[in-house]
Amino acid sequence: MSTTARSFNLADLFESVASAVPARTAIVSEERRLTYQQLDERATRLASCWQAQGIGRNDHIGLQLRNGSEYMECMLAAYKLRAVPININFHYVEGELAYLYQDADMVALVTHQSFAARVAQVTPDIEALRLVYVVADGSGKEGNADYLDYESALAGGAADRTFPPRDSDDIYIVYTGGTTGMPKGVMWHHRDIFFAAMGGGDVQQTEGPITAPEQLVERIGDEPLVILPTPPFMHAAAQWSAFTALLSGGKIVIPSRGKFIAEDIWQAVNDEGVSMMVIVGDAMANPLIDCLAVHPERWDTSALLVVASGGALFSPATKERLLALTPGTMILDGLGSSETGLMGSKVSARGAPDDDEPRFMVNPHMTVLDEDNQSISPGSGKMGYLARKGHVPIGYYNAPEKSAATFVVVDGERWAIPGDLATVLADGSIFLHGRGSVSINTGGEKVFPEEVESRVKEHDDILDVVVVGLDDERYGEKVVVVCQTRSGEAMSLEHLREFCRSRLANYKMPREVVCLAAIKRSPAGKADYPWAKQAALEALE
Template sequence: MAYTFADLFEHSVDAMPDRLALIVSGEEVTYRELDERANRLAHYFQSVGLGVGSHIGIQLHNSIEAMVAVLAAFKIRGVPITVNYRYTSDELVYLYENADLTALVFHRGFAERVAEALVSTPRVKYVMEVPDELALGNEPSIPGAVAYEDALGNQSPLRVGEHAFPERSGDDVYVLYTGGTTGRPKGVVWRQEDIWRVLAGGYDFYSGEPIADEYQQSRGGAAVAEPMRWCMLPPLIHTSALMPTFNALFSGNTVIFEPKFDAAQVWKVVAEYRPQVMVITGDAMGRPLVEAHHELQPDASSLAVLASGAALFSGSVKDAFFDVFPNLMISDSVGSSETGFGGIGFATKGLEQRGGPKVGANRFTVVVDDDNRVLEPGSGAEGWLAKLGNVPLGYYNDPVKSAEIFREVNGARAVVTGDRARIEDDGSVTLLGRGNMVVNTGGEKVFVEEVEAVVKAHPDIYDATVIGIADERWGNRVAAVLRVRDGVEPDFDSIEKHTRTQLAGYKIPRSFWIADEVVRAPSGKPDYRWAKEFSQNSDPVHRID
């Protein structure tokens, strides 16, 4: 059996070639058309010497071309490396070098930074420019770069006979890079079969049971007369969008992309294309979406499921969705680049939430102590979130970091993350926050995500990132960088009273900064490095002593 992304997608193509696969900016492509484009690009890759194990950088915003490039790399047994297009040229140099890229496919809107980075990365020998609807000009801008249209033009759309690709293996790897919001990004190396199991439908997300064979997803999709439509809003450079996209395609559904997140535009797309499922990343997308809905009042009656992952989705924002969509199913998933899917929780209106979500009991997600011993339900103990079962091989070119989190638990290989969690009486797991983002103030530990969720629920606050800053008395004090709502003068006395009703006194933010925009990664996760630097470069606007 070939549990690889290329094979699983090709099964869908063979089972339902004329079904609609993607909708992007009004362009629609069927499964057959998407496959043929990917075949053409894959054959071009082979024509310039790329093949098994070649690391191919993909620096593209959400687009048909992005999926074509990822599929083409998988087809030749290459390794697609999705690149964060918000990186500076220095950060790009680091990633290109660290990931050992030999080829790069990028949107022309990113050409200036790409050109700067390529000067210092001679290992990248093959460069391809893709037309960019978000850029003002689309003329080729990097000498020696191949135009995407030219690369596909003379290649075969077939994958059979003399045009067949090499036989693939579930041991073929996929390398994904972490967001790097607290340090340098790291490449996480997965066997394709393992990451398919935990993130792209190889296990039933609810029962935890493995699917029967490599044809089960496509066979089930072909049996459905009317496939579902998924509106995929996170950027494809992250697994929070790429893996759900593959899950949808493997099972015959239609995926809708937007090149750039714009809440008002999203609701126009929803009204026109009638998706049943919307995938977002927490408050960063949820809050502007629900507020734009209040303003625009679009027809969103098709929407049945709102799925969030990869970033904090606070209870106040979930409740705002329930006010608009009383019957909406809202799910909140736990997972990371290192663990894949760790569990899923479902929201109800008014559900009290502290920090991250609570996920139901499952045999693969556990909480361990500092000695890697599994904490039992009923203990009420806090520890480290750990993932059993299908886990990555390690960090790319970093055995020291790999040894820190890839350990043995209950006699088997496991990932012990930097997330603090609590095991509940019923075996469910409550995520408390990132262990490396704990503020130690006077000996008390404060999880910043818990504080962020409470602060953002105040009516004056649009967004917030919570950090720790040095304090002579307490070692560190809790602080917050805020974006307030437009036209609002924040009432800090009211903010203090609001937080004190929900948090212990030592968790209350004591220093506040106001920014025009709270910077986040494309995934929606807070950029804590930015928040620290912002606080160091200016005085707080308010202090509580």
């Protein structure tokens, strides 16, 4: 088989890597260990099975799966056929699933057995959805008698790569829930998502992106990148990190299917020599830190070079605790979104100065635009919207109005503007204020929840926190802290305000505090602002 990729299509790129390093380990999971050759064969068999069922170019295949090798097999199989995998939040209830199945125009679905009964409540009303494959997980739950067994279907497919030629402009879609509203499917061309979010053939960021598909295998190093994504693959960051590994000859480590268990994660770091762990802020960092602090000598973490985080607050205090326990590790805060890919980063290391501020060095495709879509000058202090040009999405699937609002053309160049407010500092770095849709307008001043959350998290007794704005007769909105304490005891507003007094301007100070037994977050650890706002309203009634 040829090791030359014919295009920047993700299947073409993967197949070139699989042909170049067939004996390398590609995926380690609870269920199986797969070399690149074995992963490619399983994906090819699955694609052949789907092809025989009439699935082909631009058909949408839903993946309602916990993390496991099957997720990657399905994504690769779809791309081999020029079909499009659709990520589905496995926590969704029937109404949410019905919306997503319908909005995404899915013709097939792959789901774990434990979700089959819920799926069966929805599928009869989705006319386009004609095939459902079930991955056994030992749950014993029943779905519909017409559902097909995943492993049997895969085993019955041909192992030869006999598929039509693919193209760099084939479609990649990732559905994102964001902070408000129903989920939206962000559409990318394969070429653009590869360069915007999957390394672009320059994983070490030393040589620059590749300029031709055949160069990819030339970049495969002797020491493979070993990535452990802790968020579910249904989230963009986890998908991107997994493909970054696969398209560089690296290894993906999946410690426990669909579950965040700190002991299992550290054991996988120890056993597999994980060099990069992907997390989502404090929500994932804290239990990992607490576990490691109790068992400081139990696991060898010396191979762990990078802990990469994005999508939620990773507070300075939490970083300090992690760096103290893993002194050879650096922390990489990533700046990005489903609509932009990876835009920039900030590095923290033990003993290195850290300004504790959300300042990011960004790539040359990034800028900050004002309300007239004009670039803001560095050092001006003017706030605007973070924007990306170059490799950007096509738009939102089935949502032309939302697409027009987010993806705009300025002076002949197309920009993605997802709504993050920022300023450009004198050195060209970006100071990120936060997403405008969740900012709080109090007394005419704008307060960004993440800034307050970061300062509140410096309190030793605060385990988790989400900050929201509630209506206020005097100020328009007031800052409300919704938190979970380590002690389990309620925290008084007076005490919290006194703690924050030297850390926050007066208009940013909490005016209410609500202590709860637990903070609800997305499976990837992102803040659920609508939930927090409702919880605060109910608690303060």
